[in-house]
Amino acid sequence: QVQLVESGGGVVQPGRSLRLSCAASGFTFSSYGMHWVRQAPGKGLEWVAVIWYDGSKEHYAESVKGRFTISRDNFKNTVNLQMNSLRAEDTAVYYCAKEGQWLAPYFDYWGQGALLTVSS
Amino acid sequence: EIVLTQSPATLSLSPGERATLSCRASQSVDRYLAWYQQKPGQAPRLVIYDASNRATGIPARFSGSGSGTDFTLTISSLEPEDFAVYYCQQRSNWPLTFGGGTKVEIK
Numbered sequence: 001q002v003q004l005v006e007s008g009g010g011v012v013q014p015g016r017s018l019r020l021s022c023a024a025s026g027f028t029f030s031s032y033g034m035h036w037v038r039q040a041p042g043k044g045l046e047w048v049a050v051i052w053y054d055g056s057k058e059h060y061a062e063s064v065k066g067r068f069t070i071s072r073d074n075f076k077n078t079v080n081l082q083m084n085s086l087r088a089e090d091t092a093v094y095y096c097a098k099e100g101q102w103l104a105p106y107f108d109y110w111g112q113g114a115l116l117t118v119s120s
Numbered sequence: 121e122i123v124l125t126q127s128p129a130t131l132s133l134s135p136g137e138r139a140t141l142s143c144r145a146s147q148s149v150d151r152y153l154a155w156y157q158q159k160p161g162q163a164p165r166l167v168i169y170d171a172s173n174r175a176t177g178i179p180a181r182f183s184g185s186g187s188g189t190d191f192t193l194t195i196s197s198l199e200p201e202d203f204a205v206y207y208c209q210q211r212s213n214w215p216l217t218f219g220g221g222t223k224v225e226i227k
Contacts, residue, residue, distance in 0.1 A: 110163035
């Protein structure tokens with residue numbers, strides 16, 4: 001069965017960096033785009049970033065462009081989110097999500113989420 | 121960026137009643153709209169994709185319709201486990217965007 005397991009969340013000071021990871025299993029990882037979606041406490045869902053199935057393309061939300069970088073390792077079946085210059089407004093649960101179909105970015109599987117708190 | 125507006129914000133209904141949730145896009149998204157269900161403390165769950173296709177394991181009481189800018193998620197007869205927050209999401213244009221959500225609560 002498909003599993004997505006995030007790790008790396010925690011408490012970090014504003015301006016610092018953190019890297020989230022997502023370990024995938026149960027499907028052909030190298031065939032699907034992978035995304036990060038976040039949810040601030042008590043708020044709705046916000047799409048953050050995508051990386052193409054082969055790592056050839058990335059897209060970012062305007063709110064994180066230039067600060068966050070998504071990457072993947074198709075040998076280790078992992079996707080990462082490097083977050084730099086963190087701000088209080090980046091505080092959220094970060095979900096790793098799998099695309100439902102090849103090049104069709106809706107999300108049929110989600111991880112359990114990793115909580116990032118940005119606070120001094 | 122395509123803005124998705126969901127209405128109503130809250131829907132108060134009793135088990136067995138019909139729920140009708142709306143999602144309106146600021147420009148056409150063709151049929152590239154999905155719906156998700158989220159319960160407290162849980163990750164979202166895909167309910168409908170591409171406007172009207174039920175995701176794996178989703179009961180037939182859930183149905184989606186619409187195209188262009190106006191979409192509807194209908195739950196024909198609410199079961200206790202259906203009370204949750206529902207989000208729509210478009211995949212027509214980057215950046216991907218979500219609606220603000222509709223909370224379906226027990227009346």
